[in-house]
Amino acid sequence: MRKFKTESKKLLDLMINSIYTNREIFLRELVSNASDAIDKLYLKSLTDSSVQVDQANLAINVAFDRDARTITVFDNGIGMTADELEKNLGTIAHSGSEEFKAANAEAQGDAVDIIGRFGVGFYSAFMVAKEVSVVTRAYGSDECNRWTSDGVEGYTIEPVSADDPAYRSTCGTTIVLTLKDNAEDADYDEFLSEWKLRELIKKYSNYVRYPVQMLVTKSREKERPADAGDDYQPEWEDYTELETINSMTPIWKKRASEVTDEEYAEFYKSTFHDWTDPARTFSLHAEGTLEYDALLFIPGQAPFDLYSRDYEKGLELYSSNVLIMEKCADLLPDYYNFVRGVVDSSDVSLNISRETLQQTRQLQAMERRIEKKITSELEAMRDQSREAYEKFFENFGRGLKYGIYSSYGMKKDELAGLLLFWSAREQKMVTLQEYVAAMPADQKAIYYAAGDDRERLAKMPVVEAVLAKGYDVLLATQDVDEFCFQAMRDFTAKGLPKTYADDAAREAAEKAVADGAEPEVEDRTVELKNVNSGDLDLASDEEKKEAEEATKANEGLFGAMKDALGDKVEKVAVSTRLAADGAPAVITSEGPLTLEMEKVLAAGPE
Ligand code: ADP
Numbered sequence: 001m002r003k004f005k006t007e008s009k010k011l012l013d014l015m016i017n018s019i020y021t022n023r024e025i026f027l028r029e030l031v032s033n034a035s036d037a038i039d040k041l042y043l044k045s046l047t048d049s050s051v052q053v054d055q056a057n058l059a060i061n062v063a064f065d066r067d068a069r070t071i072t073v074f075d076n077g078i079g080m081t082a083d084e085l086e087k088n089l090g091t092i093a094h095s096g097s098e099e100f101k102a103a104n105a106e107a108q109g110d111a112v113d114i115i116g117r118f119g120v121g122f123y124s125a126f127m128v129a130k131e132v133s134v135v136t137r138a139y140g141s142d143e144c145n146r147w148t149s150d151g152v153e154g155y156t157i158e159p160v161s162a163d164d165p166a167y168r169s170t171c172g173t174t175i176v177l178t179l180k181d182n183a184e185d186a187d188y189d190e191f192l193s194e195w196k197l198r199e200l201i202k203k204y205s206n207y208v209r210y211p212v213q214m215l216v217t218k219s220r221e222k223e224r225p226a227d228a229g230d231d232y233q234p235e236w237e238d239y240t241e242l243e244t245i246n247s248m249t250p251i252w253k254k255r256a257s258e259v260t261d262e263e264y265a266e267f268y269k270s271t272f273h274d275w276t277d278p279a280r281t282f283s284l285h286a287e288g289t290l291e292y293d294a295l296l297f298i299p300g301q302a303p304f305d306l307y308s309r310d311y312e313k314g315l316e317l318y319s320s321n322v323l324i325m326e327k328c329a330d331l332l333p334d335y336y337n338f339v340r341g342v343v344d345s346s347d348v349s350l351n352i353s354r355e356t357l358q359q360t361r362q363l364q365a366m367e368r369r370i371e372k373k374i375t376s377e378l379e380a381m382r383d384q385s386r387e388a389y390e391k392f393f394e395n396f397g398r399g400l401k402y403g404i405y406s407s408y409g410m411k412k413d414e415l416a417g418l419l420l421f422w423s424a425r426e427q428k429m430v431t432l433q434e435y436v437a438a439m440p441a442d443q444k445a446i447y448y449a450a451g452d453d454r455e456r457l458a459k460m461p462v463v464e465a466v467l468a469k470g471y472d473v474l475l476a477t478q479d480v481d482e483f484c485f486q487a488m489r490d491f492t493a494k495g496l497p498k499t500y501a502d503d504a505a506r507e508a509a510e511k512a513v514a515d516g517a518e519p520e521v522e523d524r525t526v527e528l529k530n531v532n533s534g535d536l537d538l539a540s541d542e543e544k545k546e547a548e549e550a551t552k553a554n555e556g557l558f559g560a561m562k563d564a565l566g567d568k569v570e571k572v573a574v575s576t577r578l579a580a581d582g583a584p585a586v587i588t589s590e591g592p593l594t595l596e597m598e599k600v601l602a603a604g605p606e
C-alpha cells in the first residue's frame with residue numbers, strides 16, 4: 001500500500017470532517033469529473049483525427065446495489081493511466097504549498113479558503129464511503145488499473161486482469177463507493193434508492209451536457225391474451241429501462257425564441273419551488289472578458305418570508321453547467337432580492353467545496369450588469385404592461401423604496417423612476433415622472449402626504465388646500481415612504497417639453513418645430529415636500545403678510561391657546577395653508593422630522 005503524504009492525510013481528514021457541510025454533493029463531484037473526462041476525450045477527437053468517438057454513446061451511468069451497499073459512477077471518458085492515477089488521486093494537493101502548511105496550523109475557517117485553491121472534489125466521496133475503488137482504462141492504452149483506498153491511511157494501485165469482472169474493455173472510469181456503516185447521527189442508506197439518486201442528479205447535475213443515466217425499474221401492464229373477456233383482470237410486470245435523468249441542454253443557453261413561455265415557467269416553478277408563473281422572464285448574454293449567461297425571473301407573488309429575517313437572496317451560480325452555489329447573494333443588490341434565476345459562467349473557476357467563491361471582482365462586475373438589466377426590464381414592464389407592473393409594485397415596491405432609503409439616496413437614479421404612488425388628483429398610481437410632467441407651470445415642488453390610511457390622508461385640510469391650488473398630492477401609506485422621500489430630497493424628471501423664459505423664445509422654438517426640428521426637451525429637478533411640513537410656500541407674499549398681521553392682531557387669543565395646550569404645541573398662528581372653504585385649523589410640524597416619521601420611530605423596530 002502506498003501511503004498518502006502526511007499533509008495530504010491531514011487535508012483529507014480536515015476535508016471529510018469539516019469542510020463540506022453537505023454530504024450529498026459527493027455525487028455532483030463524481031458526475032462532474034466524469035463529464036470532464038468525457039469532455040477531454042471529445043476534445044481530443046476534435047483535434048486528432050485518429051481518435052474516433054461515437055458521440056451518441058458518450059454517457060455517464062449511475063447505479064446502486066442495496067445489498068452490497070455500493071454506488072457506482074461509470075463513464076466512457078478519457079480514463080487514466082497508472083501514472084495518472086498516482087498523480088491525480090494519490091496526492092491531494094499536488095504540491096505541499098506554503099499556504100497549505102498554514103492551513104493545517106490554523107482554524108478551520110481559514111483553512112477553507114486556502115484549500116479552496118486545490119481541486120479535490122474527488123475526495124468528497126469519502127464523506128459517504130468507507131472504501132472507494134476506481135477502475136480505469138486510459139484512451140489508447142490496453143492496460144486497466146484499479147485504485148483503492150479507505151481514505152484514511154493510503155491507497156493501492158494494481159492492474160486489473162481481463163478475467164476480473166471489473167475489467168474494462170473500453171476506455172473510461174468506473175468508480176465504486178462502498179458506503180459507510182450507518183451511525184446514529186448518519187444514515188447512509190438514504191443514498192441507496194433510485195428516488196434519492198434521481199433527486200441529486202436533478203438537483204446538482206441537471207445541466208451537465210452528457211446524459212446521466214440510470215437503470216430504473218418501471219411497471220407496465222402485461223399484454224392481454226387475445227381471448228381476454230370482459231372480466232379479465234389486468235396483470236402487471238416490472239421491467240428495467242435506461243433512463244436519462246438530466247435535461248442536458250441548459251435552458252439559459254437556448255435562444256429565447258427556441259423556448260416557449262410554458263417551458264420557462266416550468267423551469268422557474270420546478271427550480272425555485274413556486275406555484276405561480278413568473279411575472280417576467282428575461283435573459284442576459286454577456287460577452288467579452290467575462291462571459292456568462294443569465295436567466296432571470298421576477299416572481300408573480302412575493303415569497304411568504306420575503307420581509308422576514310430568514311429570507312436569503314441570491315441567484316443560482318453555475319460554472320460550465322455544474323451548479324456551484326444555490327444562492328449566490330453577491331450577484332444581487334438587496335433591493336432586488338426578490339429576483340430569482342441562474343447565472344452560468346465558465347469564467348468563474350471552482351474551488352474545493354464550491355461553496356466559497358473567491359472571484360469577488362468578477363462577481364461584482366456581474367452584479368452591476370445584472371442590476372442594470374433588472375432595472376431596464378422593470379422600466380420596460382412599467383412602460384409596456386402597466387397593470388402587471390402595478391401588481392409587481394404591490395409585491396415588491398416596498399423593497400425598492402427601502403433601497404433608496406438605506407443607500408441614503410445614492411440609489412435614487414437607479415430606483416426612483418420605478419416607484420409608484422397614489423395620486424390624490426388622478427385617483428390612481430402614478431410615477432414621479434408622470435407627476436412632474438403633469439405639474440402646472442407655477443408648481444415648485446412634488447407634494448405628498450404620509451400616513452397609514454389613504455382615505456384619511458385625502459381628507460386632511462392641507463391636502464385639500466394643495467389640491468385646491470391645482471397641485472396634485474401623492475398619498476403615501478407605507479411606513480418606509482417618508483424615509484424614502486427624505487433620502488431622495490428631490491426627483492429629476494427626464495425629457496420634459498422645454499419651458500421658455502419668454503414668449504419670443506417660445507415662439508421661435510415653435511416655429512423651428514413647425515419647420516421640422518425635433519421639439520426641445522429638458523430635465524427638471526423638483527424638490528419633494530411633505531404637505532405637513534412647516535413652510536409649504538404656496539401662499540403669495542400678500543397672503544403671507546396678511547397671515548402675519550392676523551397673528552399679531554390676535555396675539556392675546558393665540559397666547560391663551562398656547563398656554564392651554566402647554567407642551568403639546570410649539571406655537572399657535574394663523575396659517576396660509578388652509579383652503580378658504582375647508583377646515584378651520586390644522587396641526588403641523590416644523591423641522592426635519594414630520595409627525596408621521598415621529599410615529600414610525602416611536603413605534604420602534606418591527
Ligand atoms: P478537479 O476535478 O477539480 O481537478 P478532483 O479531485 O475532482 O479535482 O479530481 C482530481 C483529478 O482526477 C481530475 O483532475 C482528473 O484528472 C482525475 N479524475 C477524476 N475523476 C476522473 C474520471 N472519472 N476520469 C478521468 N479522470 C478523472
Ligand code: MG
Pocket residue numbers: 029032033119120121122
Ligand atoms: Mg472534480
